[in-house]
Amino acid sequence: MAELSAEQIVELSLKHTLYDWQQQGTTTPMAIASAKGCEFFTVDGKRYLDFNSQLMGVNIGHADRRVAEAIAEQARTLPYITPFAATEVRALLGQKMAELLPGDIDKVFFTLGGAEANENAIRIAKAVTGRHKILARYRSYHGATYATISLTGDPRRWGNEPGMPGVVHVLDPYHGTQRGTDDAQTALAYLEETIMLEGPQTIAAFILEPVTGTNGILIPPEGYLQGVRELCDRYGILMIADEVMSGFGRTGEWFAVNHWGVVPDIITMAKGLTSSYVPLGAVGLRPNVSSYFDEHVFWGGLTYNSHPLALAAALATIRVYEEDGLLEHTRKMGEVMARHHAELADKHPSVGLVRNIGLFGILELVRSRSTMEPMAPFNGTSDEMKAVGAFLNENGLFTMLRFNGIMTNPPLPITEEQLAEGFAIISEALTLHADPAVTQDE
Numbered sequence: 263m264a265e266l267s268a269e270q271i272v273e274l275s276l277k278h279t280l281y282d283w284q285q286q287g288t289t290t291p292m293a294i295a296s297a298k299g300c301e302f303f304t305v306d307g308k309r310y311l312d313f314n315s316q317l318m319g320v321n322i323g324h325a326d327r328r329v330a331e332a333i334a335e336q337a338r339t340l341p342y343i344t345p346f347a348a349t350e351v352r353a354l355l356g357q358k359m360a361e362l363l364p365g366d367i368d369k370v371f372f373t374l375g376g377a378e379a380n381e382n383a384i385r386i387a388k389a390v391t392g393r394h395k396i397l398a399r400y401r402s403y404h405g406a407t408y409a410t411i412s413l414t415g416d417p418r419r420w421g422n423e424p425g426m427p428g429v430v431h432v433l434d435p436y437h438g439t440q441r442g443t444d445d446a447q448t449a450l451a452y453l454e455e456t457i458m459l460e461g462p463q464t465i466a467a468f469i470l471e472p473v474t475g476t477n478g479i480l481i482p483p484e485g486y487l488q489g490v491r492e493l494c495d496r497y498g499i500l501m502i503a504d505e506v507m508s509g510f511g512r513t514g515e516w517f518a519v520n521h522w523g524v525v526p527d528i529i530t531m532a533k534g535l536t537s538s539y540v541p542l543g544a545v546g547l548r549p550n551v552s553s554y555f556d557e558h559v560f561w562g563g564l565t566y567n568s569h570p571l572a573l574a575a576a577l578a579t580i581r582v583y584e585e586d587g588l589l590e591h592t593r594k595m596g597e598v599m600a601r602h603h604a605e606l607a608d609k610h611p612s613v614g615l616v617r618n619i620g621l622f623g624i625l626e627l628v629r630s631r632s633t634m635e636p637m638a639p640f641n642g643t644s645d646e647m648k649a650v651g652a653f654l655n656e657n658g659l660f661t662m663l664r665f666n667g668i669m670t671n672p673p674l675p676i677t678e679e680q681l682a683e684g685f686a687i688i689s690e691a692l693t694l695h696a697d698p699a700v701t702q703d704e
């Protein structure tokens with residue numbers, strides 16, 4: 263390969279390729295050369311500790327040789343074959359997924375990523391129920407295709423409207439730092455009222471992230487998911503769990519729904535399925551849904567359905583979770599993360615709320631603990647949040663800042679030492695750039 267400098271890489275990437283979710287003229291990508299474990303390195307040799315697993319997807323850590331070798335072996339033997347064929351890797355991964363997926367979910371449709379998984383999940387729900395509406399939540403992200411950006415509740419939808427007809431958004435139990443979280447009973451009463459007002463017989467499915475990701479690591483109040491399950495059963499609505507981000511060990515279980523013993527009718531996944539090494543998503547179906555297609559045509563298809571290279575990556579990735587005991591490790595490190603969160607909340611008046619489940623975590627910064635005014639408004643930023651972000655970047659900590667939130671979602675093999683290193687950098691950033699903005703009114 264040509265040896266380009268960091269400047270040339272950035273310049274050519276900007277000139278000839280389009281970047282996500284931003285004005286192209288203002289974006290300043292880093293030139294990255296390599297990654298290993300929980301770290302990555304720029305072309306200029308700067309080391310970053312990855313505190314967000316990139317887009318919360320590199321769950322087993324970067325550049326695991328076991329997965330690289332499985333991909334290489336598949337590339338040498340059978341890199342591609344029509345999705346109408348049967349392959350050993352398809353047989354083995356299908357069987358493994360049936361074993362891992364919650365409850366009696368035992369059939370999967372393989373896609374290219376999360377959006378395509380959700381796109382196919384709602385198409386399946388509409389076909390099976392003969393209904394056309396989909397319920398989704400405001401604080402959600404479900405993808406950037408036409409249908410899935412319509413399902414998405416967050417501001418990324420706004421620039422894509424008008425979207426697909428038939429989507430009804432409902433409020434989440436969580437209402438922001440100032441209004442807090444409804445208990446399950448309140449949230450479910452509101453949901454049931456919405457279902458009644460929309461006409462239950464028109465609603466095919468309710469799609470929700472069991473633990474919401476980008477929109478704030480929102481852990482449902484106890485009883486909420488079980489209540490959603492009951493309401494869906496009562497009204498013949500299919501429950502779709504979007505586990506694109508929360509699946510594959512992120513919360514300390516294979517899937518987030520497992521924490522509450524809830525089995526959705528349809529589950530979608532991507533990211534951690536291959537640790538993001540190769541694009542792959544999947545839709546998992548319970549027999550009550552998949553059996554419909556025994557008698558009816560499945561009006562869907564993808565050139566890259568069950569792509570052998572991606573399936574080989576998934577099989578090898580799942581083996582890594584098992585071999586390395588990553589679920590158990592995540593539960594342990596999740597406790598360590600909770601202690602760091604609590605310490606930061608003790609030490610820094612700017613830390614208003616902290617949440618984590620496994621290694622899925624967030625700190626929400628506020629200007630005052632009594633008013634709980636967020637450090638940046640919804641869909642906005644502030645000088646303080648920008649300064650915190652710049653400090654983390656300068657000091658080699660990679661994570662995502664969104665509105666007033668700092669994400670803490672490292673790769674699952676993260677060690678106690680690495681967690682301590684990352685949280686020390688965050689603590690310093692808060693001391694210098696967030697705490698001084700807090701009104702001392704407690």
Ligand SMILES: Cc1ncc(COP(=O)(O)O)c(C=O)c1O
Binds near residue numbers: 374377380405476506
């Ligand atoms: C919960 C959730 N669903 C769907 C998606 C879309 O996945 P993809 O970007 O692979 O299409 C994402 C991506 O961040 C996600 O977090």
